[in-house]
Amino acid sequence: MLSPVFLAHGSPFTIFEDSNFTQFLNRFGQSHRPKAIVIFSAHFENEITTIAATDGVHEMEYDYYGFPPEYYQVQYPARGSSIVASIVEERLRKRHIPVQQKYRGMDHGVFPILRHAYPEADIPIVPVSVNPYLPPEQQLAIGEALRGLEEDGILVIGSGFLSHNLYEFDRDPEAPPRAWAAEFIDWIREKVLARDIKSLVAYETLAPHAKRAVPRAEHFVPLLIALGSGNPDKKPQVLYDEEVKHGSMSNLSFQF
Template identity: 75%
Template sequence: MTISSVFLAHGSPFTIFEESEFTMFLNRFGKENRPKAIIIFSAHFEHEITTIAATDDIHEMGYDYYGFPDSFYQVQYPARGSTIVASIVEERLKEHNIPVQLKYRGLDHGVFPIMMKAYPEADIPIVPVSVNPYLPARQQIAIGEALQGLEKDGILVIGSGFISHNFSAFDREKDAPPREWAVEFKNWIRDKVLARDIEAMSQYNVLAPHAAMAVPRAEHFVPLLIALGSGTAARY
């Protein structure tokens, strides 16, 4: 089965070097899904206007994290971009009256750690696209809807972020159980995504339990909405 889109948690910079159930999943996902090109909406690439990082060259590395050992700033992931795929995204968004621009930006840690695990050969072109966390949820979904059907051309749309992302409520104790509010929010989101309930997801911030706690700022959540909009059927 060819999938059209997927939402992936991007973990932390530690994902680069760790071996875990999460990284094993990414490895399995990459082996089972081999697109010709990838469009990725990263929570760490924000812009008011939807911005496409267009290049045919090997991407620059954006080490957008602080306080890690030197080895974290020496990692290379030499994937190329694709101006052809970037132009397809631009054309699709313009057709749907979505403001868009081409402006280059390298790979951030919402992109290269998970891509290193899923596609370690770096042999699939990657086109990063920005998110605007201030747009209403329905508009986020509409950005994804503009990209529906690209799997027919071998293009996979990825949203990279987190379902819940609240550092002020983060429990740093090792092996700490998940917070009850986070589980309830995640379960609600999962049910609505699997049901492809666009109406409910468009109002997640008022309908989902503990939404304000789970999503105090939406930059990590909107990649899920975009992936939902561009998708056809849930699989993972």
């Protein structure tokens, strides 16, 4: 099934990891073989929804700092698709959502996970920006504009993290989960699986420890976009939910 997904994108370390999470990504790629991928990355921000349109091989955006040299040499030579980019633009314009096409390469919200899921880099990738300052209802509306793309073989991915507070980041990946992070993640899981849209759009006031878990929304809104793009009559499912890394970073991922 190609129904939309929210995937945790991992840290740059994910690029070279062989872990439970990267093995999940490999299995995901084997069971989900789209004609093209539209991916909303937490690391691609713009006030106007921006589609990175190209038919060429994507440039690499090494948007991280302080890693060994090999992390700045990795390549993922996937091409884009101007046709799919235009489909996305047309759908957004029909919903009166401001949109533009402006090229930007693949960042680490895109290539680390796709490198494990589709190592052959043979599926066209269309990165799309997020605006963390839009209200949750508008994030859902962006997703709703793309509802049904799976019927054309196009997979919509929201790439981010449910809990993303670098001030609470523990350098030890095996640090025990912090209570506040676990409570927030549990609340989100419950509301997503119940498709409780009313609660999710009010997560900032209803979810426990929301401000601590989501001090800035760029990593959270890909969840709302992916949720909005899913079939409202279909029950959401957990794709991956095995560990919290670095004390507060959950790899919890969903299919809608």
